[in-house]
Amino acid sequence: MCSVDSRTATPCAPAPALARRAAGLRSSPVRDLLALTARPEVISFAGGLPAPDLLDAAGIRRAYDHVLAEPSARSLQYSTTEGDPDLRALLAGRLARRGLPTSPDGLLVTTGSQQALALLGTALLDPGDVVLVEDPTYLAALQCFGLAGARVIAVPTDDDGVRPDDLDQAVARHQPRLLYLVPTFQNPTGRTMPGHRRRAVAEIAARRGLWIVEDDPYGELRFEGAAEPWIAADPIAADRTVLLGSLSKTMAPGMRLGWLRAPDPLRRACVIAKQATDLHSSTIDQAAAARYLRDGAPADPNPPAVGPAAGPDGHVRRMCAAYRERRDTMLAALPAALPAGSRWTTPRGGMFVWVWLPAGYDATALLPVALEHEVAYVPGAAFFAGRPDPSTLRLSFTTHPPERIAEGVARLSRALGGAMVSA
Known part of the structure; x- marks a missing residue:
């Protein structure tokens, strides 16, 4: 640290302090834990990591090979801020097939x-604005x-998500700019919010005048039951709902590709904000993702019998079949492993079990x-x-095969056995 300028013997002024917004930030405990648990012996x-053994590395590699072989080398150039047109068209088509008609121009990668x-x-947010969350x-x-x-500000929840009466009161009291769900x-x-609760949330947003940010990174990882409609598909809230999606859970998290579907004025503002942030997301990663979505197929010539194997949809079905088995293994092990009086959720998809000790x-x-x-x-x-x-506490069941999950829960049982630390 400089205290005196050696050339002039003049005391150095201290470096300016960090911005107030940075001084108040907390590190993510999940990111910190990833460093602590990097040892292979730790289960x-x-x-919330996709299983490495289920990522289609060979299929993704073929997609990169295809785009790099294009003579124009387009995938190595700068790109538009809005995102690769082919990728946006493919994402829009996937949304439409799942019940949400979408124009490629309505998406931002x-x-x-x-x-x-x-x-x-x-x-959307100025300093001091209120955001409501579950x-x-x-x-x-x-x-x-x-x-x-x-x-x-947190809104009370139950097994179906935010409680509409509490949400309505919170909106009236705090005048938030947006609700994040x-x-x-x-x-x-x-947990999953049922359709009638989603409709109630949409009606409150329409009547009270606030944005809804509907985050859906896990929706394709369904093991059972019928899909609930997106809030963004409800006409009463379509003009004020932003839908977020990701390819991290179904393709590869390292590609760092997601998307935003929003009403035009907000989407345009986000485009400008992205221009100031990173110009555009990786051109080559977008091109490879588009190629994979268009014609990628899992490399395994003998996939499990879970429906048609070819293409990204077949790959997602394979992931869901494996994740369901892993979820079932964890749920079967918890009753004997956790202290008496514990309870936990039974998710119908996704990656997580939530436990109350x-x-x-x-x-x-x-x-x-x-x-x-070592757990x-x-x-x-x-x-x-x-x-x-x-x-x-939160447990993710996706990363490890069933036998490893069973061993991990057994280790957790030993760790909790006889241990009681008062809150």
């Missing part, structure tokens, strides 16, 4: 759906809204004990915008 249920959240923070909610969204200077296979709880257990304080037993989870406290529930 980690912490990160982003560097992961996390960037979409950041762009919305820039386009209690608990996706912790990286809390980081994003905090960076934008927003005041984040993960309605399908929510992170961290795994009995009163007197503090999941944050118990994490070092779990790590000593990891995410303490639930990080997911709350308001007062946290210290007894909660």
